[in-house]
Amino acid sequence: xxxxxxxxxxxxxxEITPAVSVRELIVSLDLEPELIVVERxxxxxxxxxxxxxxxxxxxxxxxxxxxxxx
Amino acid sequence: xxPTATASDSxxxxxxxxxxxxxxxxxxxxxxxxxxxxxxxxxxxxxxASGAECVTVSVRRVDLDRTxxxxxxxxxxxxxxxxxxxxxxxxxxxxxxxxxxxxxxTGFTDFVKLEVIGDQETLLPDPQAxxxxxxxxxxxxxxxxxxxxxxxxxALRLEDAGCAAVMPLASPIxxxxxxxxxxxxxxxxxxxxxxxxxxxxxxxASDACYAMEQGVDGVLLNSAIAGADDPVRMARAMRLAVEAxxxxxxxxxxxxRGVAVPSSPDHGMLD
Numbered sequence: 001x002x003x004x005x006x007x008x009x010x011x012x013x014x015e016i017t018p019a020v021s022v023r024e025l026i027v028s029l030d031l032e033p034e035l036i037v038v039e040r041x042x043x044x045x046x047x048x049x050x051x052x053x054x055x056x057x058x059x060x061x062x063x064x065x066x067x068x069x070x
Numbered sequence: 071x072x073p074t075a076t077a078s079d080s081x082x083x084x085x086x087x088x089x090x091x092x093x094x095x096x097x098x099x100x101x102x103x104x105x106x107x108x109x110x111x112x113x114x115x116x117x118x119a120s121g122a123e124c125v126t127v128s129v130r131r132v133d134l135d136r137t138x139x140x141x142x143x144x145x146x147x148x149x150x151x152x153x154x155x156x157x158x159x160x161x162x163x164x165x166x167x168x169x170x171x172x173x174x175x176t177g178f179t180d181f182v183k184l185e186v187i188g189d190q191e192t193l194l195p196d197p198q199a200x201x202x203x204x205x206x207x208x209x210x211x212x213x214x215x216x217x218x219x220x221x222x223x224x225a226l227r228l229e230d231a232g233c234a235a236v237m238p239l240a241s242p243i244x245x246x247x248x249x250x251x252x253x254x255x256x257x258x259x260x261x262x263x264x265x266x267x268x269x270x271x272x273x274x275a276s277d278a279c280y281a282m283e284q285g286v287d288g289v290l291l292n293s294a295i296a297g298a299d300d301p302v303r304m305a306r307a308m309r310l311a312v313e314a315x316x317x318x319x320x321x322x323x324x325x326x327r328g329v330a331v332p333s334s335p336d337h338g339m340l341d
Contacts, residue, residue, distance in 0.1 A: 069128025070103025
């Protein structure tokens with residue numbers, strides 16, 4: 001099995017360790033899961049799903065949050 | 071004795087006149103954006119001074135390099151302020167629906183400030199795409215507050231689509247040109263049952279006051295405060311202007327006359 005998988009994270013290709021959950025991915029990036037919304041392959045994940053959904057090879061993941069805007 | 075309380079603290083208690091959108095009451099008729107401030111501290115201070123409860127925010131990718139702390143929730147307490155996610159920057163109905171859903175997924179609100187831009191240079195809205203997105207979102211249970219141009223027919227279609235509020239522009243976003251077509255704004259207000267909020271184009275306090283004097287339910291602005299030399303002072307001016315404009319409209323202005331009419335008695339003059 002490969003030591004890493006390739007994903008598309010916020011528009012950038014990244015290599016991450018296999019078998020991590022979305023929650024683990026968020027925490028590994030030093031972000032707070034409660035403040036983040038995750039879109040995985042164009043579907044929005046509910047916050048309760050973060051721990052159960054595993055990041056897969058080729059996933060397109062968007063991590064978004066609220067910023068200042070008018 | 072005549073009471074000496076100021077309008078800002080006495081009026082809400084004695085004469086309640088809240089803005090109600092989608093069944094929710096807001097403590098101020100001024101709604102403000104959170105963009106374009108020099109610092110987060112200045113943004114927070116200006117919003118506090120504005121007295122606004124409803125503040126707009128945008129949905130964007132987290133900056134994974136973290137060059138600066140953009141997370142609005144680190145700065146504004148969602149228990150104190152009502153965060154209204156916008157779909158700013160979207161050019162198609164599908165894109166706006168996607169951003170609206172992401173905004174709702176934060177778990178704070180089912181309100182959305184719908185904005186679908188039709189032209190990059192003027193940032194004028196795309197009425198057709200806005201109506202299309204409004205319909206989809208209203209069907210999904212969103213309380214849609216739709217940014218639109220000052221066209222009555224578009225406003226009526228947005229109301230039909232199920233919008234909770236319709237928000238015609240005073241003039242283009244960030245232009246500071248003020249209310250360019252007060253007649254159309256009054257017409258929209260007269261014909262719609264849902265709240266009408268003037269959104270975009272306000273440049274200074276007199277613009278906000280004038281917009282409220284047309285009878286609209288509220289004013290939404292961002293650049294006029296963030297782009298002022300002293301945003302906190304301008305935020306306070308906007309609060310007073312919106313209150314003044316609302317009070318003037320409710321008071322009913324005197325008729326405009328083409329001739330002078332003296333204000334002092336013409337009798338009792340000395341020989």
